[in-house]
Amino acid sequence: MYTRALLVLFVTVFLFMENVTGIYIPNLNETCLRCLCHVAGCDLAHSCTGGYCGPFYISRIYWVDAGKPTLVDDTPERKEAYEDCARDYDCSQHIVVGYMAKFGKDCNGDGVTDCFDYMMINHNGGWSCSAPLNSTIEGQRRLELFEQCRLQ
Ligand SMILES: *[C@@H]1O[C@H](CO)[C@@H](O)[C@H](O)[C@H]1NC(C)=O
Numbered sequence: 254m255y256t257r258a259l260l261v262l263f264v265t266v267f268l269f270m271e272n273v274t275g276i277y278i279p280n281l282n283e284t285c286l287r288c289l290c291h292v293a294g295c296d297l298a299h300s301c302t303g304g305y306c307g308p309f310y311i312s313r314i315y316w317v318d319a320g321k322p323t324l325v326d327d328t329p330e331r332k333e334a335y336e337d338c339a340r341d342y343d344c345s346q347h348i349v350v351g352y353m354a355k356f357g358k359d360c361n362g363d364g365v366t367d368c369f370d371y372m373m374i375n376h377n378g379g380w381s382c383s384a385p386l387n388s389t390i391e392g393q394r395r396l397e398l399f400e401q402c403r404l405q
């Protein structure tokens with residue numbers, strides 16, 4: 254009886270926490286994904302340029318680290334699987350979530366892992382995400398874009 258109640262509790266909590274993409278990452282909700290997209294450029298018509306694909310400008314290595322998400326009924330082994338997922342807005346969100354599932358952490362050391370940290374990870378890469386964004390021009394540009402989307 255007790256075990257069963259516990260199981261129901263776990264399942265309920267899990268379903269409650271699960272976000273649209275099926276994996277729960279703290280504070281990585283729709284709002285945050287929209288912001289990360291805005292900071293990346295979020296051109297929904299963007300195909301692939303210079304090794305970066307889709308609205309989030311995702312590289313192949315990022316996709317691999319994210320666990321190679323694909324469109325429904327596709328397989329990671331197919332030649333264009335990465336490009337096609339990264340170019341699709343829903344699928345590209347799965348890539349970002351997969352990447353943060355692996356690398357998500359409190360990059361700026363403020364005690365919470367939130368959207369700001371995910372932005373830092375997208376800028377600095379997952380392995381050493383703590384470099385302050387204001388130390389480079391490109392980082393400053395991203396900070397400004399992030400501020401814009403927070404105000405929306
Ligand atoms: C997403 O999370 C942030 C902070 O964690 C919160 O302020 C915002 O309201 C959330 N948005 C949605 C749509 O749940």
Ligand SMILES: *[C@@H]1O[C@H](CO)[C@@H](O)[C@H](O)[C@H]1NC(C)=O
Binds near residue numbers: 385
């Ligand atoms: C850059 O950001 C860090 C914290 O993220 C802050 O301590 C520092 O003062 C900032 N530097 C400038 C030039 O704004």
